[in-house]
Amino acid sequence: MIKRFSLISVSIALGCIATIAPVLTSIYVADEDVERRDQNELRDFAAKALMRSELVTYQAFAALAELDRFPGASCSPENLAQAARVIFNYGYIQDAGTYSDGQYLCSPLLGDVRTKHLALPPPDWRSADGYSVWFMRKSPLSDVREDIQVGRNGHYVFIDPKSYVDLIDPARRPIAAINTATGTLFALSSGANKDEMLNAWKLGGKLNTQGWYYAVAKSATRPLAVVVKAPRSSLVGDWPKLLAMWLSIGVALGAGFGWLAYKRVSHQLSFTATLEWAIARxxxxxxxxxxxxxxxxxxxxxxxxxxxxxxxxxxxxxxxxxxxxxxxxxxxxxxxxxxxxxxxxxxxxxxxxxxxxxxxxxxxxxxxxxxxxxxxxxxxxxxxxxxxxxxxxxxxxxxxxxxxxxxxxxxxxxxxxxxxxxxxxxxxxxxxxxxxxxxxxxxxxxxxxxxxxxxxxxxxxxxxxxxxxxxxxxxxxxxxxxxxxxxxxxxxxxxxxxxxxxxxAMPVIELMAWLLAREKPQEAARLTTL
CATH class of the missing domain: 3.20.20.450 (EAL domain)
Structure with a gap:
């Protein structure tokens, strides 16, 4: 009797393990898949954020090029009018003007300030192709705002740093923009920590934190990179609690989930086989x-x-x-x-x-x-x-x-x-x-x-x-x-x-009819002009 009871107990235990183990394994695999998908999605988002940053930079360069192309004496009415047009035409440009020998000369917003001797300190960074950049530069118009100033050939433009990180994102994932030549973080979205995002950039996104993923995207043409982060999502959570839960549910529910998992995998396999059959035939x-x-x-x-x-x-x-x-x-x-x-x-x-x-x-x-x-x-x-x-x-x-x-x-x-x-x-x-x-x-x-x-x-x-x-x-x-x-x-x-x-998109027969219907009026119009 004891031996039979032991065999029954062992059988029940093995049955529980046989039904629960595949479910737990499926949850673990699903959790790994969720992590992989989250990381891929975050990398996609980083690439889009980089494109936005590159477009803002491209607009600043295009605005400076337009200022360079306009002839005329510095600070002349015509020169200031052209700068005003640049501000109006380029959405990310806050101000555009002229500087020389370490001081501002004029802009549509400042006016002609040559006699005021408004000092302009040396740039924080100069690029190899002649651009000067001031990070977090306060405009003479404000003691509060800190903008990015880009200059070349005596002309400059101001850009709001938020333009680099202001993306429509329902998830509100934090974004940081970094100049890779100097290691300067010059734009940061709300909810982001400067030191944390800099550290994530230095480590290539491999920051070891329990609750967050990080992704870094680097420009191939400019010393520019963006860092984004998103919260980790997990199906597994606390393993001891999850295991206790499944053990308490028992064989019946475990078998039911195991059967559903088997049916799903079987469906996926049959779908692939059906697709292969459809292509072959x-x-x-x-x-x-x-x-x-x-x-x-x-x-x-x-x-x-x-x-x-x-x-x-x-x-x-x-x-x-x-x-x-x-x-x-x-x-x-x-x-x-x-x-x-x-x-x-x-x-x-x-x-x-x-x-x-x-x-x-x-x-x-x-x-x-x-x-x-x-x-x-x-x-x-x-x-x-x-x-x-x-x-x-x-x-x-x-x-x-x-x-x-x-x-x-x-x-x-x-x-x-x-x-x-x-x-x-x-x-x-x-x-x-x-x-x-x-x-x-x-x-x-x-x-x-x-x-x-x-x-x-x-x-x-x-x-x-x-x-x-x-x-x-x-x-x-x-x-x-x-x-x-x-x-x-x-x-x-x-x-x-x-x-x-x-x-x-239409089958070839409908395409032929559609093309014929479009050609007939054109042919009729052509014949009426002969």
């Missing part, structure tokens, strides 16, 4: 979203996008494309898109040699010439020009610069224009515009949505457009949904747009 649909030239409202090309219908319902591309990337299915999926695009759009390509389609590439195909070789062979004998198949890649896929640069150059050498998709949302900030030779920037929908609005990100799109123009790159604005957006983009010299204002 060409069950993935390719649709095409028109790209319209603003100069004449003509559709000049399309972007090829994927759609998948499973059990009568469409699966979000964000879900199954991510699954494809995680399970080494993205290359077969991209190959399928290429084959469908060439087969379905060949009549359009041959009828109009300027018409093109752009295809999104994964990071795997940006590290080798596999897809370029496949594309070259696929175009042989078709009569389709290389320029009619264009390559798109998001910023995140450019992370390994050394491997990616050669592949990008190979595509362009073969005649395939290269686009940076969703520019401004990834890790690249402004540095990739100089690191890579590309042809087109695509402005992400999130920036298009905020254009002409009073928000922190509304300044991003105009500056991306201005930089693209300076670098000789064409611009495509994504997600255009209204006539005011179209007019705003046209006024700023954006060449191309795509979005629901013109057309949604």
């Amino acid at each position: 060409k069950k993935i649909q390719v649709v095409y979203q028109p790209i319209v030239r603003l100069a004449d409202n003509r559709c000049v090309g399309v972007e090829a996008l994927v759609r998948w219908q499973l059990n009568g319902r469409y699966v979000s591309p964000e879900i199954f494309v991510a699954v494809a990337e995680q399970n080494h299915l993205i290359q077969p999926l991209t190959d399928l898109v290429l084959a469908r695009t060439i087969a379905e759009l060949s009549p359009l390509f041959r009828a109009d040699p300027t018409f093109y389609a752009s295809i999104n590439l994964s990071s795997e195909d940006l590290r080798s010439d596999r897809f370029l070789n496949l594309l070259t062979n696929a175009l042989k004998g078709t009569g389709i020009a290389s320029s009619q198949i264009r390559i798109e890649a998001t910023e995140r896929r450019f992370m390994n610069a050394d491997e990616t640069r050669g592949v990008i150059e190979a595509f362009r050498t073969a005649g395939h224009p290269v686009y940076i998709d969703d520019f401004g949302t990834g890790y690249s900030s402004l540095s990739y515009l100089q690191t890579f030779q590309v042809d087109v920037l695509k402005i992400d929908k999130s920036f298009v949505d905020t254009m002409a609005k009073d928000s922190a990100s509304s300044i991003v799109a105009p500056h991306i457009i201005a930089m693209a123009h300076e670098l000789g790159l064409e611009v495509v604005a994504e997600g255009v949904e209204s006539a005011p957006q179209v007019e705003y983009l046209r006024e700023r010299g954006v060449q191309y747009v795509q979005g629901w204002y013109f057309a949604k």
Whole structure:
């Protein structure tokens, strides 16, 4: 009897362990996954904060360049009027004026102060390209505010340090901006500790604190870095209490959660297998979203996008494309898109040699010439020009610069224009515009949505457009949904747009009908003028 009781006890104990252990293991794994996701999200936020800081710095340099270009004697009415226009046109500039020999001369706000001998101390730092910077400089207009003063060639501008860290962030994560040449923290958001953020920068974000994550993003072009932090989130919490809780719940609840965990894992595995089956049997649909030239409202090309219908319902591309990337299915999926695009759009390509389609590439195909070789062979004998198949890649896929640069150059050498998709949302900030030779920037929908609005990100799109123009790159604005957006983009010299204002992504048959409907009125108008 005792032996039987012992066997039953051991069996119950083993049953408890067998059911509870997988649950606890799942919680631990989930906690690790939450930590990884939180850190990745914080790094994304740091990259966006860096872009904001670079844009503020870029605006200061652009304002000084505009002051330099204006001829005329210092402190003349014309000179002061030009400085006033600079203050009005550049949103981050608080004041602009002239200085010489260690004293302020004049500005629209100060007036002509040459006789007052307002002293200007030596700068805190001078850059190699001739810029002088004063950190935390009090303007002669105020004994309270401390601004950043940037000067060059006898001209200066004042910038509010808050401009560097004033991002719209519902989580209100602390931000600090640092000059890496001097180690000076010159901008700090509310709720942040100066010594703590400096220490986090010095340690590359690897600050050992129990309650916070840190991330550091560094500019590739300027001695500038930002530090951000966010609270740690944890599923695990206090292990002893959690273990006691699960032991008290018992076998039944543990088995129930174990069964649910098993069903979920089984579903994920079956989803991946189903996706692999769909790709192999060409069950993935390719649709095409028109790209319209603003100069004449003509559709000049399309972007090829994927759609998948499973059990009568469409699966979000964000879900199954991510699954494809995680399970080494993205290359077969991209190959399928290429084959469908060439087969379905060949009549359009041959009828109009300027018409093109752009295809999104994964990071795997940006590290080798596999897809370029496949594309070259696929175009042989078709009569389709290389320029009619264009390559798109998001910023995140450019992370390994050394491997990616050669592949990008190979595509362009073969005649395939290269686009940076969703520019401004990834890790690249402004540095990739100089690191890579590309042809087109695509402005992400999130920036298009905020254009002409009073928000922190509304300044991003105009500056991306201005930089693209300076670098000789064409611009495509994504997600255009209204006539005011179209007019705003046209006024700023954006060449191309795509979005629901013109057309949604559609199968090839609907695309042909849509193109025909657009061409008929144009052809009729042409005939009436003959």
